[in-house]
Amino acid sequence: MSATWPSRSLAVRITCLFALIVCVVVGMVGASLYDATNRALSTRADYQLIGRVEHFRSLLHDMYTIKELEARPRLFETMLGDRQDVIIFRHTGVAPFINVNPENMPLPPLQAVAVTRPVTLEALYEGSRADGVRMRWVAAQAQIGESGELVEIIAAHVMTQEAHVLASYLLRVWITVIGAVLVTVLLAYWVSSRGLQPLTKMADKAAEITPSRMSTRLDVAQAPAELQRLAASFNAMLDRLATGYERLLQFSADLAHEVRTPIGVLIGETQVTLAHTRSEAEYRNVLESNLEELERLGRIAQNILFLAQADHETQQIERTRLDIHEELETISTYFEGIADERQITFDVTASGEMVANAIMCRRAISNVVVNAVRYAAPGTVVRLSGHADADGASIVVGNQGEVIAQAELPRLFDRFYRGDAARSEFTESSGLGLAIVQAIMRLHGGHASATCTRDGWIEFTLRFANP
Numbered sequence: 001m002s003a004t005w006p007s008r009s010l011a012v013r014i015t016c017l018f019a020l021i022v023c024v025v026v027g028m029v030g031a032s033l034y035d036a037t038n039r040a041l042s043t044r045a046d047y048q049l050i051g052r053v054e055h056f057r058s059l060l061h062d063m064y065t066i067k068e069l070e071a072r073p074r075l076f077e078t079m080l081g082d083r084q085d086v087i088i089f090r091h092t093g094v095a096p097f098i099n100v101n102p103e104n105m106p107l108p109p110l111q112a113v114a115v116t117r118p119v120t121l122e123a124l125y126e127g128s129r130a131d132g133v134r135m136r137w138v139a140a141q142a143q144i145g146e147s148g149e150l151v152e153i154i155a156a157h158v159m160t161q162e163a164h165v166l167a168s169y170l171l172r173v174w175i176t177v178i179g180a181v182l183v184t185v186l187l188a189y190w191v192s193s194r195g196l197q198p199l200t201k202m203a204d205k206a207a208e209i210t211p212s213r214m215s216t217r218l219d220v221a222q223a224p225a226e227l228q229r230l231a232a233s234f235n236a237m238l239d240r241l242a243t244g245y246e247r248l249l250q251f252s253a254d255l256a257h258e259v260r261t262p263i264g265v266l267i268g269e270t271q272v273t274l275a276h277t278r279s280e281a282e283y284r285n286v287l288e289s290n291l292e293e294l295e296r297l298g299r300i301a302q303n304i305l306f307l308a309q310a311d312h313e314t315q316q317i318e319r320t321r322l323d324i325h326e327e328l329e330t331i332s333t334y335f336e337g338i339a340d341e342r343q344i345t346f347d348v349t350a351s352g353e354m355v356a357n358a359i360m361c362r363r364a365i366s367n368v369v370v371n372a373v374r375y376a377a378p379g380t381v382v383r384l385s386g387h388a389d390a391d392g393a394s395i396v397v398g399n400q401g402e403v404i405a406q407a408e409l410p411r412l413f414d415r416f417y418r419g420d421a422a423r424s425e426f427t428e429s430s431g432l433g434l435a436i437v438q439a440i441m442r443l444h445g446g447h448a449s450a451t452c453t454r455d456g457w458i459e460f461t462l463r464f465a466n467p
Contacts, residue, residue, distance in 0.1 A: 027175045045157055084158040086158075091151055113139065115140075123139075137155070139152060139154045158460040263297070268287070321339065322354055324351065324387070328386055334383055342376070355393075361440070377404070396461050400456055413438040413448060444465060
């Protein structure tokens, strides 16, 4: 089964297209030259026929009488251009007294040119022989000497020689077209194969890329100008894939670590409990402890599911108009209990309204506030501020804590990232809270960012874009 057109190689496609172009161009040139040659030969034959008739007119007027013409008919036969040509002399309505018509071709209806008028191309009549060869006819009146007697001259030229010339020329045109196509096919395939070698090298280089060799890149500088953009885009894609692959590996490792701890606790406590007979109170304590670990696993699974759905979210989320100050006051009131345990207070300054999904918005702000309370220095203030503008709304949550390096600030929103492992263990953080915040902000067409001053003042800014 032959390969379909889309599956053919680029070299074959280019070769076929070049061959088609050459065939069309050479064919058009050949057809144009053929038509020009045909016109030139026809015009030349027409003028020769007109010149012959005018010459006969002169001879009849200056040199011959009708009797002399009848006595010397072969004289006019020798003046014909071709042995198949026709020459007839006759009085109007009378049988011809000279009739040179080797093939006895019937006369077409002709209008003789008056003796006082010259013979022009408009007086010619187009005809054809039985085999399809073109003929040119003309009729003209001539005056015999000074007597004023008129005769009619009928002449015709069979374009046999011109037909042979055109047939030979047409054959040459076809030979030229076929030869040009064959030469073009060979040269185009050779040139295209050499020209596409950089693509082959790029494909070989790309084939070397594996999960264990993600650092391989295409050489942009050595690529042709037309392929440099492709090579650069391919390298950029590989960079994104490498980053995503590394993050996926890290995510898998972190997820295994997060899940392993509660599972280990569940297994250990269960094994210890089953080793000896326990009282009802002891069984209850174990079940309560296991329930806490199971709830922790449930929260991790729920958060991961939310992030997975957020990464592939395509539909528009439902939004409502929310009062910024009211939302921040509600959230600060909700977290006053855990804040009081660390002697932390809230300072809320906000105004305006924002358009957002109420549940997601509260979840994002709550995650940032919980993060601030967990890592704020005891006895400090957590500031919540917000304002609206023409493009959307901004929520800022700030707290005083330990200085965070500038290189670590963007990583705070990565999944399972924790800048301080000891504090994370103390606060039972899963490392997904800020990742969920960033996912919610992307769903709202906005973003989340973090800044830290040299004295440890940390601010998280949530930017909600208007729909």
